[in-house]
Amino acid sequence: MTIFYIANIRLPTEKAHGLQIMKMCEQFAKRADTELVVPRRFNPIKIDPFEYYGVNRSFEITRLPVLDLVKFGRFGFWLESLIFSKIAAVYLFLKKADVIYGRDEIPLYFLSFFKKNVFWEAHQGRVNFAVKRLLKKAAGVITISEGLKSYYKSKRDGILVSPDAVDFNQFNITLSKEECRQKLSKYLPTDVDKKVVLYVGHLYEWKGIDTLLETSHAMKNHAIFVFLGGTEKDSAIFKSGIGGLKYVQWVPPQLHQEIPLWLKAADILVLPNSAKYEISRLFTSPLKLFEYMASGTPIIASDLPSIREVVSENDVLFFKPDNFQDLVEKTKYALANSKEMQNRAESAKQKVQNHTWASRAEKILFFIAQKRTEEKKSDFWPAILAGLGIAVLALPILKNLSLLDFIFSGGRKSAYFLIALWLVFVPAGSVFGIYLARLWARKKPAILQIARYGLIGWLNTFVYTGIFNWLSWLTGVASGLKADLLVFAAFSVTVTNSFFWNKYWVFESGGGSAKLEYAKFFGVTSFTALLNIFIFHLVVNTIGAPAGLDEKIWANVAILIQIPVSFLGNFVGYRIFVFKKKSVNID
Structure with a gap:
């Protein structure tokens, strides 16, 4: 099975969605051929995405060209999103995609018009033209919370709820708090008697940052409050607000591999989400909550429906959202009752082992297997294009064989009529031939693939001979070493044309590494x-044209002799060695 994950993001990004997407692609890739498709945007982060997120290099990342207009605000983002969506639609038009998956509704909106197995993972509660279509036409809809499912359930049945997850082994580190403090001594006190209250994440208002900052002022003699993360703009505003306060510290975003050290080094982890915003109250599934839980460090969290979907009083200490006085009291209580808080932390650690990226991917793939339909790819347009290519490329061959001159000798009108008839008849014949192969394939399925291969074989033959004859007509060369060079030039163009047709239509190998497949194909x-060049040289230059036969006609006879060699040799090689399909494993 081949999965294309479409994401309109800057990659890598300091935002949590980048991590979530890369982790899901890593897990999908263990079970199916996976390709992540993103826009090529300006990025101040120059680190390789696989290194930045600590993810295995097991899937392909394709970057499509766009106009990077995001810096111009909401209008710029929408325009960039539309451009990326249309380019992604063109990119995927001829690809065999068993599943198209994504979080962004605009690209999926365009793809849903000509792809059946589109799956949308919703992260926000909103309804626009794209969401309306996806709720109606998508093969499946996944939400990250029950709150989101409730928001959409009147418009769509059968929604899967799959909260976010964590790489448990990455955060379940064996280092002690003292050892972690030593490694982070640039930012944190090494004395473990000095209490550290830590928040990791962005500094958005709906994250409840103001409530936590007010709490820090009221507890300046009890603990150091550390805020780790934030965009460049938000961080600048936050730093100017805290000035030189000794009990509040801002730490710039760290590599994700370093976050487990920070969580283990803290005494209390805080999730202060605000209840004033619907996304926070009902829709979110915070990645940081799952990472907090895996660390084994005590947690204080806002008492919100979205948070209670994941944890209970047995796992965390709740406080009243947006109420800094209550957060002060709960923080003091947590610091004074370390044994009780550690018991809650151990409960949370046990619970989060059911929320790994591997289990999430398996759950979603099982859902996909139930919902998706085998896409019956239309053969009409590929057959039309291949037939038209054959008809057009035959013209320079007919010219070189003097047959066009013969046709025009009967008058221009009749000649143009015959050419027009030729340009219609060959594509129509191609479609009819593939249609007959489809009927025969009901009893012998391999027939359709052989018919497709045969049609593309003829197309490649005409690409090859058409380019050779065109170059021969331009240069006047039809024999000798220069003719061998013309054959090589024709071959170079033909092999690239052949690769794309065979990969995406004949053998329907949409996934895998295109570079590796092309190398094998080549x-x-x-x-x-x-072998064909040897045959050509042998027939044309060694044996030579029979007396009285034009050299150009004899050169084309040599090319015709090569056809069965190419057909059988290439078909076997492509099917067995080049285009292999990976089957999905959801067990």
């Missing part, structure tokens, strides 16, 4: 091509 094709 190797197989080169082997048969060298």
